[in-house]
Every structure is written in C-alpha cells, then in structure tokens.
Amino acid sequence: MRSVWVTRASIARAYSTQVQPVISSTLLLSRNPIITQEPSSFEKQFYKYQNELWRRLMWTFPSWFFFKPGTVAEQKYRKLNKPATPDNPNIEFPRGRPELRHNRDRRFKQTISVPKSYEDKKGETNAASETDDLARKIVPNSRITEADLKKDLASLERKLSRTLYLIIKEKGSNTWKFPNFNVPTNAEEVSGLHVVAEEGLYKIGGEKINYFNVSNTPCHVFNNLQENKKEYFIKSHILSGIFEPQESVAEFNWLSKEELKDVLPAEYYQDVSHLLNNV
Amino acid sequence: MSKVFIRQFSKTGISLKPGYSTVHPVHHLVKVEKSNLKPSLKELLVPHDDITSIKYRPYEIDQDRIAEHYTNTLKSDLMLNLYQYDADTIPANPKRSWGVDSPYKLYRPLKKPLGSIRTRGQIKPVTAKNIPEITGVTVHSYNKKALVEPWLDITTRLQVATLTNVKPKQLFAKRNLVEFKLRKGKPVGGKVELTGRDMTQFLSTLIELVLPRIRTFKGIKNSSGDKKGNITFGLTNEDMQFFPEIEAFQDLYPNMNGLHITIKTSASNDEQARTLLSAYGFPFTNA
Numbered sequence: 001m002r003s004v005w006v007t008r009a010s011i012a013r014a015y016s017t018q019v020q021p022v023i024s025s026t027l028l029l030s031r032n033p034i035i036t037q038e039p040s041s042f043e044k045q046f047y048k049y050q051n052e053l054w055r056r057l058m059w060t061f062p063s064w065f066f067f068k069p070g071t072v073a074e075q076k077y078r079k080l081n082k083p084a085t086p087d088n089p090n091i092e093f094p095r096g097r098p099e100l101r102h103n104r105d106r107r108f109k110q111t112i113s114v115p116k117s118y119e120d121k122k123g124e125t126n127a128a129s130e131t132d133d134l135a136r137k138i139v140p141n142s143r144i145t146e147a148d149l150k151k152d153l154a155s156l157e158r159k160l161s162r163t164l165y166l167i168i169k170e171k172g173s174n175t176w177k178f179p180n181f182n183v184p185t186n187a188e189e190v191s192g193l194h195v196v197a198e199e200g201l202y203k204i205g206g207e208k209i210n211y212f213n214v215s216n217t218p219c220h221v222f223n224n225l226q227e228n229k230k231e232y233f234i235k236s237h238i239l240s241g242i243f244e245p246q247e248s249v250a251e252f253n254w255l256s257k258e259e260l261k262d263v264l265p266a267e268y269y270q271d272v273s274h275l276l277n278n279v
Numbered sequence: 280m281s282k283v284f285i286r287q288f289s290k291t292g293i294s295l296k297p298g299y300s301t302v303h304p305v306h307h308l309v310k311v312e313k314s315n316l317k318p319s320l321k322e323l324l325v326p327h328d329d330i331t332s333i334k335y336r337p338y339e340i341d342q343d344r345i346a347e348h349y350t351n352t353l354k355s356d357l358m359l360n361l362y363q364y365d366a367d368t369i370p371a372n373p374k375r376s377w378g379v380d381s382p383y384k385l386y387r388p389l390k391k392p393l394g395s396i397r398t399r400g401q402i403k404p405v406t407a408k409n410i411p412e413i414t415g416v417t418v419h420s421y422n423k424k425a426l427v428e429p430w431l432d433i434t435t436r437l438q439v440a441t442l443t444n445v446k447p448k449q450l451f452a453k454r455n456l457v458e459f460k461l462r463k464g465k466p467v468g469g470k471v472e473l474t475g476r477d478m479t480q481f482l483s484t485l486i487e488l489v490l491p492r493i494r495t496f497k498g499i500k501n502s503s504g505d506k507k508g509n510i511t512f513g514l515t516n517e518d519m520q521f522f523p524e525i526e527a528f529q530d531l532y533p534n535m536n537g538l539h540i541t542i543k544t545s546a547s548n549d550e551q552a553r554t555l556l557s558a559y560g561f562p563f564t565n566a
Binding site for chain 1: 335339344347348351360528531
C-alpha cells in the first residue's frame with residue numbers, strides 16, 4: 001500500500017515540474033488573388049458555347065435608337081454594317097433562305113461593328129501619346145508577369161491569380177515557417193495575440209507594409225511539441241506596400257499552397273493546410 | 280387606406296389600378312391561370328430555364344468575377360470576422376399582443392416591438408452554414424414627374440432596363456393624394472429585382488465605376504438598413520451619367536431619374552450586412 005502512494009507522488013511531481021508551454025502568435029499574411037482564376041478547359045468550352053447561344057438568341061440591336069437617322073454617326077455606322085441579303089423567291093439560296101426581321105438575319109447571331117472611339121495611328125509610334133491618350137485602344141495586360149518568368153519567389157507580383165502566403169527563414173535557422181512571435185511573459189508587456197503579430201510584422205518586414213487583420217480571434221492553434229509552444233494563427237492580408245526583410249530575417253518568399261507543401265516541414269504543413277486557400 | 284382586392288373567376292390580386300369588378304365569385308378556391316388551359320399557349324408553360332422554352336436565355340456566359348471573389352476570398356474571412364465566442368441565438372423582437380382578456384384587445388392592431396419601432400428577426404451565431412451573402416439587389420426608380428407627363432414613365436423604365444439588363448416591372452401609384460398630384464393607378468416608373476449574373480454585373484459597375492466618380496458621395500449612411508440585413512441607398516439623377524451604359528449616349532437620355540438601390544443580404548442584422556458590403560468595396564459613413 002505504501003509503495004503505491006510513493007509512486008503516485010513521484011508522478012505528480014513529474015507533472016508539476018513541467019514547464020508551461022510558451023504562447024506565441026503566428027502571422028498568416030496572404031496576398032489575395034488580383035486577377036480571375038484560369039478556367040479549366042471544360043469551363044472555357046462551356047462558357048464559349050453559352051456565350052454563342054446567348055448572342056444567337058439576343059434581341060436585334062436597336063440601331064435606330066443609338067444612331068439617330070440623319071446623323072454623321074449613323075452614316076459611319078451604315079458604312080461599317082452592310083444590310084443583310086434580303087429574301088427573294090426567284091433566287092435559290094444553297095445555304096438556306098434568309099429570314100430577315102428588322103434588317104437582321106434571324107438564322108445567325110448579329111455581329112455589329114461600332115465606329116471606333118479612338119483613332120488607329122499606324123505609322124506613328126509616339127510613346128507619350130500611346131500611354132497618355134485617353135482614346136487609345138484598351139489592351140489587357142498579360143496574366144504572366146515578369147516575376148513569373150524570372151521565377152522570383154520573393155516578388156508580390158507573381159502568380160496573380162493565386163493566394164500567396166508569406167514564409168520566412170530566420171537567421172541561423174534552416175527551416176521555412178510562417179512568421180512566429182512569442183507573447184511577452186512579464187505582466188507589463190503582455191498584449192493581445194493580434195497586437196503581437198502586428199508589431200512583429202513591422203519588426204521583421206519594415207514599416208512600408210499596409211495590412212488588414214481579418215479578426216482579433218486566432219483561426220487555428222498549432223501545438224509545437226518540440227519547442228513546447230502553442231502557436232495561435234492570426235489571419236491577415238497585405239493590401240499594399242512591400243515586405244522589406246530586416247536583420248532577423250535571412251530569406252523570405254511569397255508562395256502558393258502547392259509550393260508551401262514542398263517547402264514547409266511535412267507535419268507542420270499537414271496541420272495548417274486547411275487554412276490555406278486552394279485558389 | 281385598405282388594399283382593394285379584385286376577384287375574378289381565375290385569380291384574386293391586389294388592385295393598384297382604379298376600377299371595380301362586377302364578378303362576385305366565392306365558389307372555387309383553386310387558383311387557375313388561363314394560360315394553363317389554352318392549348319395554343321402551351322409553349323408558355325415550359326419552364327424558362329428549359330432550352331426548349333421560347334423565353335430561354337443563357338446566363339452563365341462568362342466567368343463571374345465577383346461571385347468567385349466571394350467564394351474564394353471573402354467567405355472564409357467573413358466567417359472568422361463575424362465569429363463570436365460562446366454566442367447564443369438572440370431571439371426575434373416581433374410585434375406584441377395586447378392581451379387576450381378582452382375582445383377589444385383581441386382585435387386591436389399589435390403593439391410595437393419592445394424598445395423599437397421596427398421588428399427584428401432572430402440573430403443566429405455565424406457558422407460555416409450561414410455566412411452572410413448578397414441574395415439580391417432591387418433597383419427602384421420612382422419618377423414623380425411622370426404623374427404630370429406620362430411619357431416620362433417610359434423613359435424611366437428604359438433607363439432602368441439599360442442599367443440593369445433586365446426588363447423592369449411597371450410601378451403604379453398606390454393612393455390618391457391631391458397635394459402630390461397622385462392618382463391611384465397612374466404609372467410612375469419601374470423596378471427590377473436582380474439576382475445572379477445581372478446582379479454581380481450591376482454591383483461591380485456600381486463599386487468600380489459609378490460610386491468612385493460621384494464627387495458628393497461620401498458613403499452609404501450607417502443608419503441605413505431595415506434591421507434585417509437589407510441596406511438601401513439612393514442615387515440622384517445627376518449621378519446617372521456615370522453609368523458606362525449611359526455615359527456615351529447622354530443625349531439619348533435627356534430626362535434622367537434617380538434610383539433607390541436595395542441590397543438584400545442573408546445577414547441577420549444590419550451590422551453584419553455592412554461588414555459584408557464593405558468587403559465588396561462599398562464605403563460607409565456616419566455623416
């Protein structure tokens with residue numbers, strides 16, 4: 001009986017001497033997608049089919065409303081849009097008889113050429129007029145940026161259609177991780193998890209960064225058993241500015257979910273992968 | 280003023296037009312639509328989303344940028360932002376009974392809700408299942424000048440149709456008011472209920488092209504809202520010129536009319552609705 005008591009006491013002592021885990025705050029700083037997702041080939045085909053169908057079923061363009069008869073605009077419009085071939089009972093139409101309603105052949109979609117609001121200056125290559133002219137032709141930028149081509153992982157302008165997350169490599173360490181900051185233990189300096197994350201971000205990334213904290217509530221806790229740490233995740237978005245690595249940071253990257261899988265320690269990634277955006 | 284119901288053999292409806300019915304039917308309670316009975320109108324019975332229907336119109340013609348942004352980015356943020364620890368359902372604040380101890384109380388119109396004029400539905404804690412989203416947008420254009428000059432009603436509806444890509448419903452004056460020159464049943468403009476693609480298209484135009492260019496616009500008032508998560512604001516007739524559909528053809532629309540825009544959300548109160556709308560880029564102000 002006595003021996004049993006002794007063993008119990010020894011177990012209790014072992015527990016009481018264990019150190020309390022360190023509370024820390026991890027910053028999940030992401031850059032949201034800037035452009036639309038790349039649709040899959042099926043989606044592309046589906047949208048193309050639906051779009052063509054929509055154009056086919058569309059109402060006839062009321063040109064009499066937008067180009068008033070007797071105006072210069074109407075003359076320009078008529079020059080660009082020749083009237084459709086009318087039906088003639090005396091003529092054979094090998095490709096089918098036209099069905100004209102309001103000058104539109106009902107069998108096909110209606111294609112309209114609208115007079116250009118800009119002038120096509122083919123000979124001139126004046127750089128100033130190209131960039132400043134309000135009436136210039138609108139050409140969308142490429143979805144692939146310079147950073148994509150250079151494979152610059154530290155650039156915020158890579159993978160515009162994906163959510164990117166900030167990971168860092170601290171000096172003297174060899175592992176990639178999300179920025180993590182310990183909450184001060186003494187009673188005077190102690191502050192909220194989100195405050196620790198915000199102040200920590202400025203410490204590692206300089207003050208040229210404009211961010212938005214989604215909530216003061218952490219979205220996840222990771223039990224770091226190796227370092228006896230509880231890491232609370234604070235979700236945040238970078239809105240503008242740049243991340244300028246300070247002294248404590250050896251390297252930093254902006255990576256998407258798939259790239260993080262290869263870089264982060266496997267156990268750590270498995271624990272946090274549900275927080276990361278698939279898009 | 281009480282509502283007038285016109286009863287016909289086929290259906291019963293609230294009448295906003297003047298006139299009366301000489302028919303006194305009370306004998307059948309089954310609702311019958313005449314178009315269902317006529318063989319020549321069989322084509323109209325096919326549901327509009329069926330490709331064989333004459334009213335079929337494909338909607339999913341392109342990527343929906345705004346809807347994608349909501350599902351990919353905003354939704355998870357809103358769930359975290361609106362999370363409250365240990366939250367309970369706050370019961371609704373409905374109109375109250377005066378009591379049942381006297382026939383006078385029994386038939387009296389209900390008492391106002393406690394501490395408020397308007398009623399409020401119950402507020403449930405936000406979980407993954409009930410993250411607030413925009414369910415619809417109502418664009419309503421009431422043109423009081425159309426009471427004097429009836430043709431203005433047509434231009435008002437044309438303007439709403441141009442902006443929203445949807446054919447508006449006709450609005451009629453509801454009552455007789457001499458001081459406002461109101462005559463019951465007069466056409467006074469139009470309104471549309473937007474959902475899906477038309478809605479996201481209209482919202483993106485509003486957020487990105489129209490509101491930023493209105494110099495006097497400071498934001499939607501924080502006091503706006505019906506306590507149930509639906510937020511309304513107005514645009515004046517001068518603001519209409521910033522809609523790109525109208526901008527290039529301003530001479531075709533000489534008589535512009537303002538709009539009332541109601542954004543309907545599934546949020547259970549206005550505060551959540553404001554959070555949702557500001558995530559979409561609508562500014563809010565106290566002024």
